[in-house]
Amino acid sequence: MSDLSEKLAAYLAGQMPGTSEVAVSDLSRISGGASRETYRFRLDWRDAAGSAASRLLILRKDPVDSLIDTERRTEFSAYRAFHGSAVPVPEMLYLEEDESHLGSPFFVAEQIAGFEAGPMQLLGPPYAEHHPAYAQRKWTILGEIARADPAAVGLTEGMESPALDACWSRELDHWEAIIDADALEPLPIIRAAIRWLRANPPPPAQKLSVVHGDYRTGNFLYDQAGGIHGILDWEMAHLGDPLEDLGWSFNPIWRWGRPGLVGGLAPREQAIAIWERASGLVADPAALHWWELFNCVKGQGIWVSSSKAFADGKNRDPILAFSGWLMGNAQDRAALEVMDKL
Template identity: 30%
Template structure:
């Protein structure tokens, strides 16, 4: 792989380069991650570069996952707009002559991503004091980026709100999996009868949560990762996703997070975001949990169907029961 990466990068910078080191990093369910230390002796990129190669491993939790080209475009626009994202360097296309697998090469931003460490370790006590507010402010910046620069993102169907199309897609995935899940059927019916009007269409990150934030112990939020699920939609989608108990971003009954959700909402609104009313906040949190339940089933299905044998994917499926319980807790209050 080292030789292939070196060959690929040399073709992009039109100069000899040296891959000083290459080592694996903890990755996700869609990509393997590799730390790459690169030395470029001459040219516009002359100097040392600390990079990450995000190597595709196939599959997707949702059919809406972006192509590598479109994700690279989103990263480029966000970086140009001043959003805290890793600088995108290159996209590796399928079938490249270098022999390198498809993926993205981006800046390696130093910091921590693991939620457990961010929530518990003394080293991040200073960052925890203001991290939730930073997360809210950064989300407002993301939602303020003009959508006309991102023609690669599909527009909602004419006459329909973005979430109506998403509910149809999620229901299709549930039917394809073919398992009986009465709690999810109940949630789907509940959501379908309460779709709020969409007053504003923005770039939705799609997976905005602890685990996708790089955090510096002193400065707090350094970068937002994993944009492959970004799309055009209602800003409430990201707001509700952050508030899910599963991610531990905000305090929930029996699960302490970074702080009260009102702190997050206030920071988002203070940076120009739209404040949700209680009914809207409830809808989007129920929607987020329903969507996450479908994702967990889909990841397990990748394993059970034989498409990608992986204990990691299989284990994700067990979380569906936890999310179903959370959905029933919400719906019981209505």
């Protein structure tokens, strides 16, 4: 770890002209970095006047093979687009795609310290009594993401802008291809879901929105009193139908064993009402159902990819095998439930 600390300090010193004594300490890898290796660390330096300064930061570094194959520039740009807005995100500081510095691309960001992210912890005391407040905040923030103008936040340059009537096919084509390539065994439930989705396409998107891509309980930082202070894991961000994110947040696998409560937090209709108020959009029931089923396909795409990466020996992080196996089975059951076949 000290070698990484030294290389990181050298890189950051080069990014901070006029400073001296730039040092990295307390560098430690943290969990939750299934698609990136994530480290927290403390940076100390002296400014040009010689005053000491320090900051808690995050390093997100590409692994050899990740749970989700995405460009780190996409994630960096999405975070940066929402910094300072009603959508709480950490400040992005440096993006480096040159592998010569740390062996793989990475970015450095502000560390939002003092909050929790684990989904299971959120379900118990002292958090459980504040679930209505978390739900209000969670789907309000998602509504804000949906409401944002992708051009105004600077994301139309680096991200493809599909036609409103092509948002669904772009995503379905993408995830079906991943399943075709990575599935280690036949998936009759998910194949049936794909056939239904193609035979019953949704209406065109109401607008082109920023889609977080993994907006769920487990991907935000929360306090003990119903507050949410950081939306994380934007690596699957793209432009598309705003109902895609709402459908992903309703994926039964993300209710963490709490039937009847989307995200484990709130009744479905309540979450929809919060989202509609915040976004100014309408969650057409038939369209939302399409996106909920699509997200079961997408979820299975993620789980088969993670299983394959582990089985191929490209990445030995046990989260890949654990999530691939555990969530793959749950995702099949979720698809049956969404299709009213369970």
